[in-house]
Amino acid sequence: MRLAIITLTKKATKKGVEIKKLLTPTNRFEIINIFTLSKYSDDKTIPMENGFKETISNIFNSYDSLYFIMASGIVVRTIAPFLKSKDIDPAVITSDEDGKFITSLLSGHLGGANELASLIAENIGGIPIISTASDVSGSIAVDTIAMKLKAHLRDLESAKDVTALIVNGERVELRLPKNMSVKLDSNSLDCEKPKNIKKDIAGIVVMSNRLNIEVTQIIPKNIILGIGCRRNTSAETILDSIKLTMKESNLHMDSIKHIATVDVKADEIGLLEICNRLDKKLIIIDREQIKPIQDNYEGSDFVEKTIGVRCVSAPVAYLSSNRSGKFIKEKKRYNGVTVSVYEE
Template identity: 25%
Template sequence: MASRQTKIIALTEAGKSLAERLQSLIEAEVAYKPQPFAEQVQSFFKNGDRLIFICATGIVMRSLAPVLQDKYQDPPVLVIDEQGQFVIPLLSGHEGGANNWALEVSKHLNAQPVITTANGYLNPVYSVGMGCERGCPVDELERLLMECLEQSSLNLDQVSSISSIDIKADEVGLIELAEKLDKPYQIWDKNQLSEMEPLLSTRSEYVFNTVGVYGVAESAALLSTKQQTGQQPELVLNKQKTKKATCAIARSYSGVGGASSAEN
């Protein structure tokens, strides 16, 4: 698979002008009237490229329908009208990060984001959970964290804390990472973390036999967001790992209210 990029797809002269304006504000490639259209945009999508369409939503849905998988795997897709007034996160709003991306693009264009997913009008709180082998270098931990943020279309400012299990209370690499990034370092004991077991994406018997929970990174991320908001947490990014470290990102929402439509 080729490296993932951001593509702005336009079909009209007005759309092309808006695409070029947006290209000057974000790192992206403009694809003007790609041909054959459906084949080209499906290729972008299957490559994992983040897509911004400047056209009707119906065109986008009919073109991408054959290659849609699910909200955990599909890349984020935005749709913008030709006048640049509205930015709609059409696919992978929560898990793929399209909602947050729509907010960012809206600010660039001074446009109105149209968030239609459930909880779209609440304030998301994100926390990073990490686990590692004893003595894991801070550089490896930071590299993994940054890759996970990029994969989730999040930035460091959106992260409320870095958390782990209590046996990592003295883990130098994690402590240094939190200090370097100016984030609180939270630790939880295995009894607290075990409450998150039903929400884990995977359960590792090896990890359980070693530390008493089925997953450190996911459990810590989930519990941290729940503690901050008092609301049910969810995984934004399932556990990612290197040879020596693991990382997961969770979210819950603070505030009340919200849209009533279903998750896209």
């Protein structure tokens, strides 16, 4: 790794020389050069004879990492014209002149700025400032996986989307060729080579050297919707509530197996119309079936006074299922409509 340390004051230059001395024995760096203004330069540093901005322009792409011992604002304004992409830009870190806080500013994962900030902080007794979401949450980003495997990311945008799944606690599967194995410490990443994709997998990272990888999706019909609504609720309102709930749950509309409701809603025109539009069967659950299990779910005195049971959507979803699955969303309210989502 080629590291450039850039300073603008006498104190920062002295700190840069000190840091180089501490980092050299780690054997992590091919070269460490210290750049400073000509008036502070000596035989241990390289003078910025053409000024700060011109020097950064000349060296920005010549080093793997740039460490600025100065205010972050100055750095941001200076490097902005040279930024291209996270898979090309060098790692950029900053710190105060005392080296108390070492901030990973740019290319935290692919460029290694997060790791570098931690390494420097460990060696000089500072505090690393890492703000990338995956690191803060204790998970691992897709670009970090690529870096650890010394591999190339084909698509940064999809990598960002899959990383978002990991950060949000969703499970992501890493599919590897038979001749590779890797162990990555993450609660949200399945790094084994399972024979079948698990039901709770929300994303997949495929590692392959093939130019084209054909991927298709088969959508199982294993989602049951329990619906409760006010009398004479419009079909559009019911459909909006279903679509919103399915989207929030990251579920495809084609995965709906059937819709269930309580017996007093068997003639609800809006609900019948929606089942017809979606081509889904409407399962009717008798209130007497609900009563023994209604206390397992959030209930309402008003609903009980009106129809004789305390809740509708959750118990009808459960009772109309194979009863061996789980609720993805037990209750979602929207404009007088209540939707429960049960996955078999």
